[in-house]
Amino acid sequence: MKTFALFAIIFVSAATAFSQTSVYTDLSDTKCKTLRSDDEDGILYKGECAGVAGYKLHVIEGDLRQSIDVVFPNKTVHQLRFWEHFMAFSYTGPRAEWRIKNKKPFALIVRLNVSEDLNDPSKTTSYLIVSKITKDFACVTDVVKPSKDQNVQARKLADASVNNPCMVAGSEK
Template sequence: MIRQALAVLVIPGAAAAQQIDSVYTTYNWDTDCRTLEDNLPADEAAMSFRMVCPGPDGFYLMLAEGDARISTDYATTQRFGPWESFTPFNTVHDTVEWRRQRLNEKMQAFATIHRWDVGPSHDDREILVISTVATAPDTESCMVGVIDTTKTPDANELARAVADRFAPGFVCGNAQPRAFGYVGLETPLPRRVPPHHETAKGDHP
């Protein structure tokens, strides 16, 4: 079963009048998500699986795996966006933090924070990935920033600050995701599929 927990935080200063909170979803990938059975496009022959998982308040998590690498999308519709992942092998943890803000008297997700394991098994790095949430059919989800938790103190608090500041208004495909906190030569950065492949995943009902 999907487990949800709620934590509320009112941001001081410029956002004093705006309530922001976090809601958490924890998944059993085998039972909480629906694996798509349709045939994959020819240029995605190496894709192992694609699944759709329910999120809070009618949102969805889309997860695709190919060549031992993961790509994720978070949206109001069950639509897979452009492939975006890290070059090293990677996988994701089973808990997602959804950052929400009050819009028109209703709390609405605008960003997610998801922990990834990135790298060969002997040197995995735990990376917090901050992504946008697609809230309209003509928008997409994408990575905003990454935080290497290995040497970054208070990485979770930093991830929330990055989400709250940079996710609203972030333009996928135009703005580039950045590394925050500790950044070294070994800090992995995500790679996005070139634009002429960006419609390969398509829409799924």
């Protein structure tokens, strides 16, 4: 009986661990619909990218800094405001990773390349920004610094993000 109970616990734990999957959204301007391309309100570019389960992403660029907004199925927009976490010039990576459970996104991972060297803006540091998505809002929960297992770390943080508080700008350093 103990063996059966132990097997059942392992099986349920494994099933839960593997029930999270990833789906990717291409963030390139050739794959996203341009909503705005001017310099009104400091926003130079706004593109809408396909998402999952009725969610979409807006890629926002202003003053050589990029960020992401998460658009919920009910059309409410939740700004992630990457530029509040990094003041230097920045641009997003080529795709966003949605973490999915039960066919709904619960987290988002986006690469942000930041020009932290004022003497050579072409030198960038590549961070992974982890955001949680609840039924009511989306917010940044973690910033993963470059490392050999950066992607694995980001996925682990994303999978636990529902329990993590929203990050206060400036606390990632």
